[in-house]
Amino acid sequence: MFKLIKAAFLGLIAMAFTASSYADITFVSWGGAYTNSQQKAYIDTWSKGSGVTVESYNGGLGEIKAQVEAGNVTWDVVDVLPDQAITGCDEGLFEKVDQSEFLNDLVVPPVSECVVPQIFWAYTVFYDKAAFPGKKPKRMKDFFDVKKFPGKRGIHTWANALIEMALVADGVKPKKVYDVMSTPEGIDRAFAKLDTIKDHVVFWSAGSKPLELVSSGEVVMAIAYNGRIGAAILSEGKDFEYIWDGTVLEQEYLVAIKGGKNTAEALEFMAHASSAASNAEQAKYIPYGPMRKSSINIIKKGEPWFIKEGGNIDILPHMPTTPKVLKKAVIADPYWWADNGAEVSERFGAWKGN
Amino acid sequence: MQISPFLFGDKIMNERTADPILTTEGIPLKVSLQKAERRNKIRATLLVAPLLFFILITFLIPIGDMLLRSVDDSYINTVFPKTFEKYKKWDRQGLPSEELYKTMFFEVKEGSGYSIGKATTRMNYAKSGWKSLLKKSKRKFKKIEEGPYKEQMIAIDKRWGDMEYWKALGVMVDPTTAGYYLNAVDLKYNVDKEIVQQKENRRIYNHTWVKTFKVSLLVMFFCLILGYPISYLLSTLPLKYSNLLMICVLLPFWTSLLVRTVAWMVMLQQKGVFNNLLVMANVIADENRFKLMYNETATIIVMTQILLPFMVLPLYSVMRTISPNYMRAALNLGASPLHAFWKIYMPNSVPGISAGCMLVFILAIGYYITPELVGGKDGQMIGNWIAYHLKTTLNWGLSAALGAILLGVLTVLYWVYNKLVGIENIKLG
Numbered sequence: 001m002f003k004l005i006k007a008a009f010l011g012l013i014a015m016a017f018t019a020s021s022y023a024d025i026t027f028v029s030w031g032g033a034y035t036n037s038q039q040k041a042y043i044d045t046w047s048k049g050s051g052v053t054v055e056s057y058n059g060g061l062g063e064i065k066a067q068v069e070a071g072n073v074t075w076d077v078v079d080v081l082p083d084q085a086i087t088g089c090d091e092g093l094f095e096k097v098d099q100s101e102f103l104n105d106l107v108v109p110p111v112s113e114c115v116v117p118q119i120f121w122a123y124t125v126f127y128d129k130a131a132f133p134g135k136k137p138k139r140m141k142d143f144f145d146v147k148k149f150p151g152k153r154g155i156h157t158w159a160n161a162l163i164e165m166a167l168v169a170d171g172v173k174p175k176k177v178y179d180v181m182s183t184p185e186g187i188d189r190a191f192a193k194l195d196t197i198k199d200h201v202v203f204w205s206a207g208s209k210p211l212e213l214v215s216s217g218e219v220v221m222a223i224a225y226n227g228r229i230g231a232a233i234l235s236e237g238k239d240f241e242y243i244w245d246g247t248v249l250e251q252e253y254l255v256a257i258k259g260g261k262n263t264a265e266a267l268e269f270m271a272h273a274s275s276a277a278s279n280a281e282q283a284k285y286i287p288y289g290p291m292r293k294s295s296i297n298i299i300k301k302g303e304p305w306f307i308k309e310g311g312n313i314d315i316l317p318h319m320p321t322t323p324k325v326l327k328k329a330v331i332a333d334p335y336w337w338a339d340n341g342a343e344v345s346e347r348f349g350a351w352k353g354n
Numbered sequence: 355m356q357i358s359p360f361l362f363g364d365k366i367m368n369e370r371t372a373d374p375i376l377t378t379e380g381i382p383l384k385v386s387l388q389k390a391e392r393r394n395k396i397r398a399t400l401l402v403a404p405l406l407f408f409i410l411i412t413f414l415i416p417i418g419d420m421l422l423r424s425v426d427d428s429y430i431n432t433v434f435p436k437t438f439e440k441y442k443k444w445d446r447q448g449l450p451s452e453e454l455y456k457t458m459f460f461e462v463k464e465g466s467g468y469s470i471g472k473a474t475t476r477m478n479y480a481k482s483g484w485k486s487l488l489k490k491s492k493r494k495f496k497k498i499e500e501g502p503y504k505e506q507m508i509a510i511d512k513r514w515g516d517m518e519y520w521k522a523l524g525v526m527v528d529p530t531t532a533g534y535y536l537n538a539v540d541l542k543y544n545v546d547k548e549i550v551q552q553k554e555n556r557r558i559y560n561h562t563w564v565k566t567f568k569v570s571l572l573v574m575f576f577c578l579i580l581g582y583p584i585s586y587l588l589s590t591l592p593l594k595y596s597n598l599l600m601i602c603v604l605l606p607f608w609t610s611l612l613v614r615t616v617a618w619m620v621m622l623q624q625k626g627v628f629n630n631l632l633v634m635a636n637v638i639a640d641e642n643r644f645k646l647m648y649n650e651t652a653t654i655i656v657m658t659q660i661l662l663p664f665m666v667l668p669l670y671s672v673m674r675t676i677s678p679n680y681m682r683a684a685l686n687l688g689a690s691p692l693h694a695f696w697k698i699y700m701p702n703s704v705p706g707i708s709a710g711c712m713l714v715f716i717l718a719i720g721y722y723i724t725p726e727l728v729g730g731k732d733g734q735m736i737g738n739w740i741a742y743h744l745k746t747t748l749n750w751g752l753s754a755a756l757g758a759i760l761l762g763v764l765t766v767l768y769w770v771y772n773k774l775v776g777i778e779n780i781k782l783g
Binding site: 058059060061062063065087089090091092158191201202203205216217218335338339340341342343345346347349350351352353 | 467468470471472474475478479482483485486489555556557558561562565623624625648726730731732734739742744745746747748749
């Protein structure tokens with residue numbers, strides 16, 4: 001017995017030593033189905049010396065800024081939104097990266113010198129088909145029409161995309177949305193449109209929440225991240241339907257935090273994570289649109305691409321980056337938000353609270 | 355000086371001479387005593403040192419840092435020192451001179467990208483648009499080789515010719531600012547550095563302050579109403595029952611805050627357990643389900659449940675010390691039960707009430723995660739805005755100002771309480 005304990009103890013020590021000879025990369029992302037897809041697409045296939053520890057966060061640069069200012073950086077690679085990618089790169093929170101490998105392969109140019117491409121995701125309105133037995137909502141303006149389609153709406157607690165959607169619902173062409181938003185009257189117009197559903201909204205802040213809200217019948221329609229809707233339809237067999245009209249496309253990037261303990265490895269990992277193959281691979285598990293043109297081609301050739309037990313499924317109908325969707329979609333402008341985000345957010349806060 | 359004779363022997367007591375009193379080793383007693391005491395003092399200090407150090411590192415320094423951040427505006431001065439020097443001479447009538455433009459031009463062109471990036475975040479608080487203006491300018495200035503600069507800068511972006519942008523710089527010239535505090539109460543500096551009200555559709559904080567106090571007071575009140583009888587019961591029941599009841603009070607205390615909050619969501623939402631039961635029992639119609647979740651009501655209900663143990667525990671420990679004989683005596687002397695309670699029991703339990711109310715109120719006022727999860731659009735409190743500015747807008751100055759005001763308000767409340775009730779009247783057990 002004693003020998004056994006001793007052996008186990010020595011084993012533990014040995015494990016501790018082998019583990020500590022490589023520092024793990026800490027990869028921070030949003031959790032849920034999204035992080036799951038990242039895990040399968042490029043974390044599990046990462047075979048360099050170090051392991052990868054995955055953590056979740058709720059976005060924002062606050063924690064990153066705190067780590068960098070305190071000189072105690074514990075995160076290495078973080079999955080960020082474009083406006084954070086801009087601000088963080090400007091303020092020197094992120095490492096600059098070599099972008100030559102993918103620069104000519106992207107659907108839109110990268111927002112800063114610190115990023116490697118991930119995916120396009122979208123704020124998309126969806127509903128449970130059972131909630132509308134008769135006429136079904138089809139356009140963004142239906143989401144804002146509580147007379148025609150009564151019931152609560154699930155919306156997120158911040159202003160991004162809601163301003164754009166309100167304007168599309170009010171008749172602004174998707175391509176003209178930011179021209180209108182750049183005038184004070186345009187913002188007033190968006191808030192006036194939001195007023196029409198104000199008494200009918202339920203707010204959510206975690207990405208899994210709108211799906212629960214719609215599933216439980218707490219709301220009849222909700223805005224959600226399109227990948228979560230897709231995952232619910234494809235993997236859980238939910239009978240949800242998208243409203244692609246006025247959907248707002250956002251970019252998603254990876255960055256390396258400056259002053260991390262293993263920056264060199266983090267950069268290597270990012271190169272692996274942003275390769276055309278990895279970008280395409282991710283779409284096997286979640287219907288977000290790759291940013292790399294070559295990845296989209298890989299998927300097209302590989303359909304049915306989405307992995308499911310009992311037969312794979314075509315993924316392109318669930319992607320926000322098909323030409324059909326792009327025609328009706330707004331591509332979010334991170335520069336506009338970096339500039340006006342604080343002001344509009346405060347106004348949105350006032351709108352929410354009063 | 356009175357010293358016990360047993361401590362130092364007969365010698366001291368008997369020899370009352372002019373000579374200093376000596377110990378058996380021949381050292382004056384005073385010195386020897388001091389020595390012994392010093393040793394004790396050092397020992398005591400060493401024992402407290404880790405705690406002192408801990409409090410200094412985790413409490414005093416962060417609070418000091420927070421207070422500094424709430425007024426600090428010096429960073430931007432280190433990025434544009436020359437521009438601000440020249441700026442002070444500008445008469446604010448008409449566009450600045452070529453000289454000021456030139457200084458700004460070179461400080462933008464030659465400044466490090468990171469420091470300008472950080473500065474623009476600050477400048478954007480004063481006027482939205484500075485961020486993109488400077489970012490664009492930084493890129494384009496590289497191509498400009500020689501002056502005059504004014505026209506070329508305006509040609510790059512017409513905002514360089516907009517007085518509002520130049521005037522907005524004036525708010526940032528001083529190394530300290532009251533601007534964050536103003537923002538925290540819906541005021542602001544306009545571009546001429548006069549204090550004005552925030553635009554009506556951006557006023558959020560006063561409203562939230564009022565709400566925060568209202569919710570905290572209500573939570574405190576409900577905790578007291580609910581906690582008082584339980585504590586009474588706990589303190590009067592025989593030990594074997596009261597222990598069981600105590601576990602019931604403490605059990606939620608041991609459960610994760612998030613689990614409890616989410617459990618309430620399941621209970622209270624429109625298609626949740628509570629509403630379903632009522633509909634099933636035909637108490638309410640299906641379309642008239644109560645709206646108990648994602649609003650202020652939800653915040654109050656859930657916070658009351660979560661904070662209840664903080665009321666019960668001090669109440670219980672004080673009530674346990676109230677002798678049942680007092681009440682018996684009062685009843686025996688002819689007081690009605692209500693009268694006896696009001697005149698005898700209640701005043702005796704005041705220290706517990708005070709302690710419980712203080713604890714619950716102080717905890718409630720800074721609450722953040724529960725309102726965030728169940729508060730919906732009208733149940734958000736000031737803590738949510740602090741978190742929002744910390745995490746999302748990176749406006750740490752404003753976060754710090756909001757936090758400092760919260761700290762100030764609590765200090766004032768504590769002071770008032772001390773004047774009215776007396777702090778020695780608080781008892782936790």
